[in-house]
Amino acid sequence: MTMSPSVITPVSFNRRLKNRVVQGLVWLAFILAVIPLISVIWLVVKNGLARFDTEFLTHSMRNIGARDAGGGAYHAILGTLEQVGLATLISVPVGLLTAIYLVEYGQGRRLARSISFFVDVMTGIPSVVAGLFILAFWVLVLGLGYSGFAGALALSILMMPTVVRSTEEMLRLVPNELREASYALGVPKWKTILRIVLPTAFTGIITGIMLAIARVAGETAPLLLTVFITDSINTDPFTGPQMGLPLYIFDQMGRPNDTAIDRAWAGALTLILFVMLLNLAARIIAWWRSPAKGR
Amino acid sequence: MAKQIEVSDLDAYYGSHKAIEGITMTVEPRSVTAFIGPSGCGKSTFLRTLNRMHEVIPGARVQGKIMLEDQDLYDKDVDPVSVRRTVGMVFQRPNPFPTMSIFDNVAAGLRLNGRISKSEAQGIVETSLKDANLWNEVKDRLNKPGSGLSGGQQQRLCIARAIAVSPAVLLMDEPCSALDPISTLAIEDLIAKLKNDYTIVIVTHNMQQAARVSDRTAFFNLAGQGQPGKLVEMDETSKIFTNPTQKATEDYITGRFG
Ligand SMILES: Nc1ncnc2c1ncn2[C@@H]1O[C@H](COP(=O)(O)OP(=O)(O)O)[C@@H](O)[C@H]1O
Ligand SMILES: [Mg+2]
Numbered sequence: 001m002t003m004s005p006s007v008i009t010p011v012s013f014n015r016r017l018k019n020r021v022v023q024g025l026v027w028l029a030f031i032l033a034v035i036p037l038i039s040v041i042w043l044v045v046k047n048g049l050a051r052f053d054t055e056f057l058t059h060s061m062r063n064i065g066a067r068d069a070g071g072g073a074y075h076a077i078l079g080t081l082e083q084v085g086l087a088t089l090i091s092v093p094v095g096l097l098t099a100i101y102l103v104e105y106g107q108g109r110r111l112a113r114s115i116s117f118f119v120d121v122m123t124g125i126p127s128v129v130a131g132l133f134i135l136a137f138w139v140l141v142l143g144l145g146y147s148g149f150a151g152a153l154a155l156s157i158l159m160m161p162t163v164v165r166s167t168e169e170m171l172r173l174v175p176n177e178l179r180e181a182s183y184a185l186g187v188p189k190w191k192t193i194l195r196i197v198l199p200t201a202f203t204g205i206i207t208g209i210m211l212a213i214a215r216v217a218g219e220t221a222p223l224l225l226t227v228f229i230t231d232s233i234n235t236d237p238f239t240g241p242q243m244g245l246p247l248y249i250f251d252q253m254g255r256p257n258d259t260a261i262d263r264a265w266a267g268a269l270t271l272i273l274f275v276m277l278l279n280l281a282a283r284i285i286a287w288w289r290s291p292a293k294g295r
Numbered sequence: 296m297a298k299q300i301e302v303s304d305l306d307a308y309y310g311s312h313k314a315i316e317g318i319t320m321t322v323e324p325r326s327v328t329a330f331i332g333p334s335g336c337g338k339s340t341f342l343r344t345l346n347r348m349h350e351v352i353p354g355a356r357v358q359g360k361i362m363l364e365d366q367d368l369y370d371k372d373v374d375p376v377s378v379r380r381t382v383g384m385v386f387q388r389p390n391p392f393p394t395m396s397i398f399d400n401v402a403a404g405l406r407l408n409g410r411i412s413k414s415e416a417q418g419i420v421e422t423s424l425k426d427a428n429l430w431n432e433v434k435d436r437l438n439k440p441g442s443g444l445s446g447g448q449q450q451r452l453c454i455a456r457a458i459a460v461s462p463a464v465l466l467m468d469e470p471c472s473a474l475d476p477i478s479t480l481a482i483e484d485l486i487a488k489l490k491n492d493y494t495i496v497i498v499t500h501n502m503q504q505a506a507r508v509s510d511r512t513a514f515f516n517l518a519g520q521g522q523p524g525k526l527v528e529m530d531e532t533s534k535i536f537t538n539p540t541q542k543a544t545e546d547y548i549t550g551r552f553g
Pocket of ligand 2: 339340468
């Protein structure tokens, strides 16, 4: 190896230039990525604020004539909360337990490998297909009709693989040394998972779940096939058609009057706020549970 | 209460790979036994067979017999979980539970193994931290996370956590290798104190440390690449370091190999 005698030299012009150019490119890429985000938010806020009022949040579309102003999305907000809530109740326990099995018990067993394969397959299912499946199976074959719960089933098909994958990732991040430290204290494996592994991964798991919820909260196609559409309040998610915010936006956008278009924008604003609140909640939980806070 | 360990003809495997072979030895109670030997000769593996931590690794298994006083550790009726309550362990890298405070770390073994009252926990946490020579440094911040301590303090916290469940034996796998000299001395002082109450086994790469802290020393070696590790000889520490019977031991401690 030939080396010049060791002299400490200033950073060459060439390197400075390259550094500048690459820095510029990185900024450019960042700006390009942010432009669509900012413009979407700006557009939704600008158009949505016109009808984002108390009436909108507290009234349904019942008895609102085709050209009438007024009316609201109360029935849709209620529907979305119930559908997404039920979907979460179904998919989180199943997803969590699946991930725990894959990481803590599977260890290369054939069952674990095939579950992992099917989770991958599920991740790729288009949301329309999930809706069609529930339509065919739940609504038509079992004859249980349209309902919020049928929609929740379709949404949970979409949520489950996301929950499994994100939880799995978080559990794998927990250092094995912590498990061993717990075993070495004479703590059984199940208790180690419950009291050491899960709390350590807690913030990551919650963030993953919140993101999964946010993902499905805006799904339209599967709800169209399973929840259908209504203008009235239906508090019971188990019987009869319901509304949901994505359905509401879709429905109002399809109507010819400006009053309806305004309602659609307000619905979009509500949906975005809902997703943002979820993210905020995830952050607050993460901060509250963070060990660095030094309770 | 310290207990004696008697190992006879022990083999340990990782899958089909035999890591150690034919180990027979007696570990005396209320004393410090040091394991020395080149890397990869199976010291950690052997140490982990002593509290049935070896079998935690998928595909790992053990053949042979280990008696803890009159208990056969590998009897098929024995619950490995209860073995680990009796034979505690301290690891190479300090590993306090990151979600827990200093107090909760020390109390973890007690709490996870059953309900104990708050006052009972307080008493045990205080004595364990005092025994681990850490009490004075942390008594004002017991509710702060354990991960905020220095490496040496964390390791003493882990020792406190291990002795809080009052085991009979304490296994230490290179407990000082990630620590600075001052912290190392603190741990060595602690080991000298703990041996009054516990049977202590320590793996170390540091000859001086073995000479300083241990009463008996076991030298492990492997015949060649891919061969299982074996116990070459075991004797009083002073004898091993001044007048070993085996040539390999002498070569190793005088630094001719390893
Ligand atoms: N988790 C494991 N899986 C497979 N082989 C292992 C594992 N841990 C250690 N071994 C093997 O066992 C032998 C002994 O290793 P170890 O007990 O760690 O030695 P030491 O602690 O003396 O350095 C080595 O050949 C090592 O490759
Ligand atoms: Mg080792």
